[in-house]
Amino acid sequence: MFKPTIMQPSPLTAAPTIAQIQQRHEAIVSYIHRTPVLTAQSINDISGAELYFKCENFQKIGAFKMRGGISAALTLSKEELAKGIATHSSGNHAQAIAMSAKLLGVPAYIVMPNNSPKVKVKAVEGYGAQVTFSESTQASRESTLEKIIAANGAHFIHPYDNYDVICGQATCAKELIEDVPTILDAIIAPIGGGGLMSGTCLSTTYFSPQTKIYGGEPKAVDDAFRSLQSGTLQQNKTTNTIADGLKTNLSDKTFSIIKDHLTEAFTVEEEEIVAAMRLIWERMKIIIEPSCAVPLAVILKHRKVFEGKRVGVILTGGNVDLEQLPFTKN
């Protein structure tokens, strides 16, 4: 059978076009899972909406970050790859870079803050990456990474302020749109650094232009909400949220895309996040992170916006510490 050769993708210098997302999806497809879209009658009944959950908790490394990591890695030349890929992260992006390097057979260098949970350090090391500890400050993380890169020439892959990462994350909404047997009235994703949200904005605009695009954010880290309100990039004042994947701030690249395409951003309280998380665990029997309960919390809180609508909900990941769950005893 004729099988077209997949060209090595070139690094992007601007927000990806529709063709670039399509080509990138072909390039990464053998490195990622096509995750299922699940429905849950009882949550439809509770919300009054028809929800389609895109389950990136079943993605490789347990989160959508795999898409962006491998997408960026594949743009590197053989010579660049041989020197390895690197990042600083205590979360899913660290695992995505480690796994991408493993699949490509190249070294990975991950800087992790010295207060990272042991379980996350073990996961990254389990993929064969070399972990270097830094202080937990942003400055220490960056300077530690710079030293490693200076020493071995590894290529830094930023978790979201990177058009190739955004292009990879865009494949998630693309698959959701392709796999849902109806035209969606809306798609909703959580907003952290904005890599997933900006990719979701682009794919929805390209592949389902009539679909509205919503973002959800914890009230405690509402930089995106305030940035959109004010029109200029705002910073989070705290990182005091259970949604550990959403503590980061938008970047220039992600804010630029999101402000042009997002229909609206909503914020939710911590207890609303936990309640939505629990609902998904109990009714769907799947494990999701607090971060990806934010969209359902938004849907339940802003019932009038979503009632009677067909809504795609991106469940971003399932990496939780089972010893630290928020379901307190009665």
Add this chain to the structure above:
Amino acid sequence: MFKPTIMQPSPLTAAPTIAQIQQRHEAIVSYIHRTPVLTAQSINDISGAELYFKCENFQKIGAFKMRGGISAALTLSKEELAKGIATHSSGNHAQAIAMSAKLLGVPAYIVMPNNSPKVKVKAVEGYGAQVTFSESTQASRESTLEKIIAANGAHFIHPYDNYDVICGQATCAKELIEDVPTILDAIIAPIGGGGLMSGTCLSTTYFSPQTKIYGGEPKAVDDAFRSLQSGTLQQNKTTNTIADGLKTNLSDKTFSIIKDHLTEAFTVEEEEIVAAMRLIWERMKIIIEPSCAVPLAVILKHRKVFEGKRVGVILTGGNVDLEQLPFTKN
């Protein structure tokens, strides 16, 4: 399009034949979910086996018991059904009978011990069933149920000592065999009262005769293991296990089928059950009950039996109390 009429199934008076299981599957198919079969590369790597997990945690009411409940209910005449269906149970069978009655539009009467977890009582009531509390002893449960049945003529559906229930549970292994893209070397299920295990024995013998059939039991409630060793029905001496669905004893009907077909039964310790449960939660991102971690615990403990084999594993349910999880803090 021609659509053959599905005949109302007649109540069974002996272990179901291959044709009876096929016909019953057709009769119940619109009342149940065809649950997915999932694989997990990392658990394959750890176990050394190729595992196919049949996910009955995604079944209606969150457990395989839905199959047996609706299977038995459908054998009743309109007149019998109008009087309602009844059982005593604090677990998934109670929910299955309540849901079956709801789907058929008839009353359900459930006797629950007065120490049943509130969350389970609420779930049963949520399906519209009428709950009556008894003392927690078997004698009180049975006498309370007898009074209800005497008063209203409802039909008692036993959780497992019932060939129609067994016939319904048999459809689970039938689907697993049909949906796995290979011939299985073995199928393994947990053994409680033996309804699922005896159904699994029959379907595997009928539809995949070359496949070995294994059962898993907590050591603390090893009545099946001892019954098979001695050749006569034994009783549990304690109910001291985390696997709350497996505390019951085999019955005459289930023991008779299991002793004729089971290849071997294995027992596992409590901490091995918790470790296997945690492995499935962490690696597969799905929520399963302790009871259905028993087969994976067996596979990990008896590596030589399963290594290199293609093994179907029945995950029986996902109804856990999120406030009472066994993952203790370090």
